[in-house]
Amino acid sequence: MDLYSGYINRLIAELSVLPGIGNKTAQRLAFHIINMKKESVEKLAGAMVEARNNVKYCNECFTLTDSDLCPVCANPARNHKQIMVVENTRDMTAYEKTCKYEGVYHVLHGAINPSLGIGPNDIRLAELLKRLQHDAEEVIIATNSSIEGETTAMYISKLIKPSGIRVTRIASGVPVGGELEYIDEVTLTRALDARVEL
Amino acid sequence: MDLYSGYINRLIAELSVLPGIGNKTAQRLAFHIINMKKESVEKLAGAMVEARNNVKYCNECFTLTDSDLCPVCANPARNHKQIMVVENTRDMTAYEKTCKYEGVYHVLHGAINPSLGIGPNDIRLAELLKRLQHDAEEVIIATNSSIEGETTAMYISKLIKPSGIRVTRIASGVPVGGELEYIDEVTLTRALDARVEL
Numbered sequence: 001m002d003l004y005s006g007y008i009n010r011l012i013a014e015l016s017v018l019p020g021i022g023n024k025t026a027q028r029l030a031f032h033i034i035n036m037k038k039e040s041v042e043k044l045a046g047a048m049v050e051a052r053n054n055v056k057y058c059n060e061c062f063t064l065t066d067s068d069l070c071p072v073c074a075n076p077a078r079n080h081k082q083i084m085v086v087e088n089t090r091d092m093t094a095y096e097k098t099c100k101y102e103g104v105y106h107v108l109h110g111a112i113n114p115s116l117g118i119g120p121n122d123i124r125l126a127e128l129l130k131r132l133q134h135d136a137e138e139v140i141i142a143t144n145s146s147i148e149g150e151t152t153a154m155y156i157s158k159l160i161k162p163s164g165i166r167v168t169r170i171a172s173g174v175p176v177g178g179e180l181e182y183i184d185e186v187t188l189t190r191a192l193d194a195r196v197e198l
Numbered sequence: 199m200d201l202y203s204g205y206i207n208r209l210i211a212e213l214s215v216l217p218g219i220g221n222k223t224a225q226r227l228a229f230h231i232i233n234m235k236k237e238s239v240e241k242l243a244g245a246m247v248e249a250r251n252n253v254k255y256c257n258e259c260f261t262l263t264d265s266d267l268c269p270v271c272a273n274p275a276r277n278h279k280q281i282m283v284v285e286n287t288r289d290m291t292a293y294e295k296t297c298k299y300e301g302v303y304h305v306l307h308g309a310i311n312p313s314l315g316i317g318p319n320d321i322r323l324a325e326l327l328k329r330l331q332h333d334a335e336e337v338i339i340a341t342n343s344s345i346e347g348e349t350t351a352m353y354i355s356k357l358i359k360p361s362g363i364r365v366t367r368i369a370s371g372v373p374v375g376g377e378l379e380y381i382d383e384v385t386l387t388r389a390l391d392a393r394v395e396l
Contacts, residue, residue, distance in 0.1 A: 005253060005263045005264035007252050007264055008249055008253060010249065014241060014246075015242070015245075018242075021227075025218065027288055027291075028217060028288075029216055029218075030249065031262070031286070031287065031288065033249065038250060041247055041250040042247055044216075044243075044246065045243035045246045047205075047208050047209040047211075047212040048231050049240055051205040051206055052231060055203060055232050064203065064229070064232060065202075065203045067203070089229065090225055090226075
């Protein structure tokens with residue numbers, strides 16, 4: 001139905017391709033954009049095009065960045081022998097926010113998911129193995145605690161262990177502040193299995 | 199914190215100005231945009247700028263449209279003596295989707311809201327009164343069923359009634375398919391007061 005003008009319909013259609021933006025949200029955003037200042041809309045549109053055209057993969061860890069090396073890989077104060085493997089740049093950022101991790105990262109850009117046809121060759125795994133040929137001491141696998149993340153963790157672990165490099169996995173358990181009654185059985189079981197002496 | 203590259207940070211900041219888009223959603227959208235095809239990003243950005251620059255208000259009903267007159271106002275088959283007053287273009291579209299209304303509209307672009315300092319002069323009310331000087335027969339007030347919408351409805355009704363033009367309000371009651379147990383008391387009371395003979 002052509003309920004709005006051509007320009008509004010086109011904008012709604014374009015916004016609807018974004019993840020999590022359904023038709024109703026796209027309408028709301030479209031009307032907000034139409035009422036924004038001309039310069040603000042141009043800034044928003046420009047930021048999209050520029051980010052798309054200028055962002056590239058770090059030559060070392062494959063995170064998304066503007067330069068050949070990301071700020072973490074370019075920092076000599078970081079421990080370049082400790083590599084944390086994550087599924088995407090957002091997960092890397094989540095760990096950077098803790099300010100507690102001093103090693104570097106490797107961003108896979110995905111996880112093994114046979115049901116979607118995503119195999120080991122579809123993620124940046126070959127690049128990880130290549131990096132490990134230089135002097136790596138530990139690979140910390142921090143893929144998600146989902147079926148795909150666990151599958152990927154197991155796969156990587158089996159692949160690397162024969163080389164003698166230490167392979168670890170971030171702990172799973174009850175989140176800090178989590179109330180037991182709302183936590184699923186698998187997490188509770190893991191938390192029990194991984195219990196520590198006090 | 200400058201966790202991402204400059205371009206990504208700038209895009210996240212720009213996306214966060216949109217309504218209902220918090221920092222987490224902005225991050226998710228930004229990474230989606232960076233991974234989109236170059237041409238798709240340019241189409242999305244172009245649609246924003248073009249819609250902002252080309253959409254104008256209908257000379258007659260003040261809805262957002264591309265031309266001097268919106269398709270409804272330009273249609274001689276519509277009843278131009280019956281004017282439905284709505285708060286915004288989306289509400290007008292909602293009624294157009296019913297395919298049951300044959301009159302025209304008047305879009306206020308807001309509702310009277312004293313707590314936000316929005317008075318009768320801040321919405322397109324003077325323009326409505328001007329339209330009514332020509333031969334209008336009925337004004338159907340279809341502002342929202344919120345405090346602001348009701349206030350606006352009362353205000354318009356008092357303003358127009360002395361002129362002798364018929365002023366009506368869309369009915370409020372239990373929505374079709376609504377289960378009584380989940381409906382608030384005010385709506386239930388209104389539905390009872392407005393009961394009809396079977």
